[in-house]
Amino acid sequence: MSAFEVTATDGAARAGILRTSHGDVETPAFMPVGTKGTVKSLDPQELRTVGAEIILGNSYHLHFRPGDDVIAELGGLHAFSGWDGPILTDSGGFQVFSLRDTLIQVDDEGVTFRSVYDGAPERFSPEVAAQIQRNLGSDIAMCFDICPPAGVPTAELAEAVRLTTLWARRQREAERAPGQLLFGIAQGAADPEFRRRSIEEVSALDFDGHALGGLAVGESREEMFEATGWAAPLLPAQKPRYFMGIGDAEGILRVIGAGIDMFDCVLPTRTARTGSALTATGRLNLRNARFARDPRPLEEGCRCPACTRFSRAYVRHLVNQEELLGHRLLSLHNLHFLLELTAGARAAIGRGELADFTAAALARLAGGPQEDPWHS
Numbered sequence: 001m002s003a004f005e006v007t008a009t010d011g012a013a014r015a016g017i018l019r020t021s022h023g024d025v026e027t028p029a030f031m032p033v034g035t036k037g038t039v040k041s042l043d044p045q046e047l048r049t050v051g052a053e054i055i056l057g058n059s060y061h062l063h064f065r066p067g068d069d070v071i072a073e074l075g076g077l078h079a080f081s082g083w084d085g086p087i088l089t090d091s092g093g094f095q096v097f098s099l100r101d102t103l104i105q106v107d108d109e110g111v112t113f114r115s116v117y118d119g120a121p122e123r124f125s126p127e128v129a130a131q132i133q134r135n136l137g138s139d140i141a142m143c144f145d146i147c148p149p150a151g152v153p154t155a156e157l158a159e160a161v162r163l164t165t166l167w168a169r170r171q172r173e174a175e176r177a178p179g180q181l182l183f184g185i186a187q188g189a190a191d192p193e194f195r196r197r198s199i200e201e202v203s204a205l206d207f208d209g210h211a212l213g214g215l216a217v218g219e220s221r222e223e224m225f226e227a228t229g230w231a232a233p234l235l236p237a238q239k240p241r242y243f244m245g246i247g248d249a250e251g252i253l254r255v256i257g258a259g260i261d262m263f264d265c266v267l268p269t270r271t272a273r274t275g276s277a278l279t280a281t282g283r284l285n286l287r288n289a290r291f292a293r294d295p296r297p298l299e300e301g302c303r304c305p306a307c308t309r310f311s312r313a314y315v316r317h318l319v320n321q322e323e324l325l326g327h328r329l330l331s332l333h334n335l336h337f338l339l340e341l342t343a344g345a346r347a348a349i350g351r352g353e354l355a356d357f358t359a360a361a362l363a364r365l366a367g368g369p370q371e372d373p374w375h376s
């Protein structure tokens, strides 16, 4: 049985089901990020409550702390973290190559860099990335790739594409955890020639799914959306398509419209940490004095554990006093908001109404008419 099934389409957009060893995921799917084996401040049960079906773990960080061997000894990342649903792990490539001042040497075999934890030299390769993810026991492992920041010279982009393919080919042969799916990653920034080449080479390796990496890394938003618009449909239609690193409301709707099935971002929890709420009409900075006596919930009509019980005035008080509960309530609300938005888009695809749903949501975000496209 195929791991992925498209159940509805609407223009380029798709709704589907991804089957993993730890359960099914309805797509499009927003994946909360649990970098260090926890979605910051939240219990796995709470993640379920706000609608998460799949979460991310981070190979780089878990390899160094507490060690993927430790996690393997304790039964893998599901048992270790208490989340028994699907987990996708990134390969560590993004961290290795985005912490550029820690890079020591890149060659065909792999990359040597200094760990951000203690500065000790370390070596990652496709085989190491496979071994770490095998130890973690994730449901979906990612290929070890080179993700350059936007605007690098052509030669550097070409080399990133070449090594990403070379490494994908090797990781495909490496041993995996039982039932573990493996996704390939296409690089090539927003450059039509390199991006097409990378997609062609990686797709030819017949992975269980494919990701667009190397976007949302510093290029303009329009450039990113334009590239996604032509690149996503080039990825094999019968496999899930994953856009790495997008999680704002507009971004989610636009990549879904382009035919993307999965996406992740630290934005909801990071925004919570700065004291802000994501809402259908934009961000609320709870530090703002205008909320001091505001009895309304963060968002009217929201059914999340924060909005059903607490006022803006109370959350503002918690945030200003740096109380932990403030961060937790904002994280719960922000995740709920994005997961509901994604579920609404999925339902709209089923009705063939994604364009209308997206237009209404974007108008609302831009301060347009106060309709309620996803709490009705």
Ligand SMILES: [Zn+2]
Pocket: 298, 299, 302, 303, 304, 305, 306, 307, 308, 332, 333, 334, 336
């Ligand atoms: Zn809420």
